[in-house]
Amino acid sequence: MRDRIAIVSILAGLMGAGWGSNLSGQVNPADTSVSAEERIRWFRQDKLGMFIHWGPYSLPAGEWKGQRVPVGDEGEWIMQRFNIPVKEYREMARRMNPVKFNAEQWVSLAKAAGMKYLVITAKHHDGFAMYHSRVSESNIVDWTPFKRDPLKELSEACRKAGIRFCVYYSHREDWDHPDGYGNNWDYDRTKKDFERYLEQKSKPQVRELLTDYGPLGLVWFDRGLNTPRQAQDFVNLVRGLQPRCLINGRVGNYGQELMGDYQNMNDNGMPTGGLEEYWETPQTLNTTWGYSKFDQQWKTAGNVIQRLVEIVGKGGNYLLNIGPMADGTIPPPSVAVLEKVGAWMRKNGDSIYGTSACPLAEFPWGRCTVKGEKVYLHVFSWPADAVLRLSGLNNQVRSAYLLVDPSRELAVSRENRVISVALPAKSPDEDDTVVVLDVSGPPNADPPLITQGSDSAFELDYLGAVTAGKAVKRFNRDGKFHISKWTGPEDSITWRLLVSQAGTYKVSIRYAARRDWGQSKYVVAIGPQSLTGVVEPTGDWYQYKTFDLGVVKIAKAGEYKVAIWPAAASDHYLMYFQSLALEPVL
Numbered sequence: 001m002r003d004r005i006a007i008v009s010i011l012a013g014l015m016g017a018g019w020g021s022n023l024s025g026q027v028n029p030a031d032t033s034v035s036a037e038e039r040i041r042w043f044r045q046d047k048l049g050m051f052i053h054w055g056p057y058s059l060p061a062g063e064w065k066g067q068r069v070p071v072g073d074e075g076e077w078i079m080q081r082f083n084i085p086v087k088e089y090r091e092m093a094r095r096m097n098p099v100k101f102n103a104e105q106w107v108s109l110a111k112a113a114g115m116k117y118l119v120i121t122a123k124h125h126d127g128f129a130m131y132h133s134r135v136s137e138s139n140i141v142d143w144t145p146f147k148r149d150p151l152k153e154l155s156e157a158c159r160k161a162g163i164r165f166c167v168y169y170s171h172r173e174d175w176d177h178p179d180g181y182g183n184n185w186d187y188d189r190t191k192k193d194f195e196r197y198l199e200q201k202s203k204p205q206v207r208e209l210l211t212d213y214g215p216l217g218l219v220w221f222d223r224g225l226n227t228p229r230q231a232q233d234f235v236n237l238v239r240g241l242q243p244r245c246l247i248n249g250r251v252g253n254y255g256q257e258l259m260g261d262y263q264n265m266n267d268n269g270m271p272t273g274g275l276e277e278y279w280e281t282p283q284t285l286n287t288t289w290g291y292s293k294f295d296q297q298w299k300t301a302g303n304v305i306q307r308l309v310e311i312v313g314k315g316g317n318y319l320l321n322i323g324p325m326a327d328g329t330i331p332p333p334s335v336a337v338l339e340k341v342g343a344w345m346r347k348n349g350d351s352i353y354g355t356s357a358c359p360l361a362e363f364p365w366g367r368c369t370v371k372g373e374k375v376y377l378h379v380f381s382w383p384a385d386a387v388l389r390l391s392g393l394n395n396q397v398r399s400a401y402l403l404v405d406p407s408r409e410l411a412v413s414r415e416n417r418v419i420s421v422a423l424p425a426k427s428p429d430e431d432d433t434v435v436v437l438d439v440s441g442p443p444n445a446d447p448p449l450i451t452q453g454s455d456s457a458f459e460l461d462y463l464g465a466v467t468a469g470k471a472v473k474r475f476n477r478d479g480k481f482h483i484s485k486w487t488g489p490e491d492s493i494t495w496r497l498l499v500s501q502a503g504t505y506k507v508s509i510r511y512a513a514r515r516d517w518g519q520s521k522y523v524v525a526i527g528p529q530s531l532t533g534v535v536e537p538t539g540d541w542y543q544y545k546t547f548d549l550g551v552v553k554i555a556k557a558g559e560y561k562v563a564i565w566p567a568a569a570s571d572h573y574l575m576y577f578q579s580l581a582l583e584p585v586l
């Protein structure tokens with residue numbers, strides 16, 4: 001389908017990026033008592049959290065009646081993998097007696113590793129509550145000889161240590177409750193009343209957690225719900241009882257608009273770069289979340305440090321998981337890795353906490369983070385000639401030094417656009433040595449100059465784009481990235497293009513637009529020329545389609561600016577923009 005073409009003038013207002021989330025892509029309603037920005041402040045500062053998967057599944061530890069959960073698969077899914085009947089699973093859970101559990105030790109390990117928040121499985125998919133629930137007898141206090149409430153003890157230890165206490169809650173999946181999602185081996189799927197499960201167990205348990213454990217940093221929901229309305233109920237429940245408590249992105253359905261306070265990457269996921277909304281990636285220290293006696297595929301401290309830097313350098317948070325054993329022991333290899341990470345964090349934490357995404361492109365030798373007037377260069381591979389080179393930074397460099405040795409200044413020179421820093425001959429830290437550049441003003445860089453591909457075409461997507469106004473680069477929870485939240489002419493996306501081949505180019509745009517977003521007009525400006533498109537609905541949520549926009553003539557080679565913006569203000573997003581293609585017409 002061909003969109004309407006018209007010549008219009010170019011306009012692209014620049015304003016600060018906007019944040020927030022809502023259910024439908026309609027413009028956000030006014031916030032309630034605590035603003036979204038206020039709520040998420042600690043999360044932006046803290047960057048690193050401890051995730052803990054702990055429940056009755058830690059007892060079989062990856063083995064059930066001689067059958068093994070293969071290494072690489074998830075030990076906490078053992079009940080579902082071997083279709084263990086609820087009755088048998090509950091009998092097994094009776095033996096859970098974590099006499100070695102020591103809340104203060106767990107919390108002090110998190111603290112020593114530089115972690116600032118702790119998220120523990122209050123109930124995983126097996127339906128067993130690791131706290132004293134009055135809603136279901138299937139809980140560690142009433143069902144096991146342990147009789148203690150580990151969440152109570154952990155919440156108190158966290159408070160004492162200044163760590164934010166948070167809970168994971170599996171709100172959809174529940175293999176114990178007859179109406180919960182997922183157990184179709186004990187219960188007939190066709191007879192299930194999922195709403196009844198939500199009302200009888202899921203919501204009352206979330207209410208207990210929000211009522212009995214003091215202020216929670218966040219409730220970490222998992223695997224989404226079936227409808228936006230169901231998810232909104234959980235959002236309202238949390239907001240009503242603890243307005244300061246964060247809600248992660250998985251509260252809502254995966255294929256739908258974000259409803260929580262921030263996005264979660266897929267498990268162990270990593271964006272290519274440059275997201276402009278808050279996000280967090282959960283990752284586990286080996287390959288299972290819950291303890292498995294077979295899984296010895298431990299990440300090294302170096303892996304964890306570099307991963308942390310990469311995530312923080314792209315603007316995200318890192319939630320790193322451990323799977324304690326059934327008796328409450330944290331596997332010694334996890335302890336060893338976390339202690340090493342902690343040793344690095346004690347020396348280099350300034351380059352992580354409170355930093356934001358690096359405005360520069362990725363370097364072959366490492367990554368960067370920024371804070372105030374400082375650029376932290378994280379060197380993973382020490383240059384053979386001991387000279388660190390970087391380009392693209394517009395600021396003047398006042399001084400450079402190693403974060404671990406601020407008294408010794410490093411020589412800096414600049415030739416054309418390349419800054420060189422003279423390093424010591426040997427790397428002081430093989431995992432990551434941090435070089436600090438003290439710069440004039442907030443660090444800034446030119447947007448990347450996009451060059452033509454081998455077929456002479458341009459594919460312009462979120463990566464090289466510069467957003468302005470409310471337009472935001474986002475993760476769509478289906479594993480793809482797009483730009484949205486733009487509603488008016490002041491919200492724009494721009495790119496810098498280096499055209500080496502003059503000629504005629506066919507222009508096409510790829511986006512998703514909800515059914516009620518049709519008829520909105522938008523402008524695509526390519527140098528001095530522009531085209532106007534009319535949004536065509538593509539279906540519900542993230543069904544991306546490509547539309548031809550027409551052709552433009554580029555008379556001579558050179559640098560051009562390409563921009564897109566909504567032609568008029570509206571009360572909904574323009575589209576979920578994915579890419580703009582320019583293909584030469586031969």
Ligand code: FHN
Pocket residue numbers: 074076077222223267282289
């Ligand atoms: O199914 C779970 C899995 O067991 C684990 O809890 C992870 C952690 O992010 N979340 C789910 C899968 O995405």
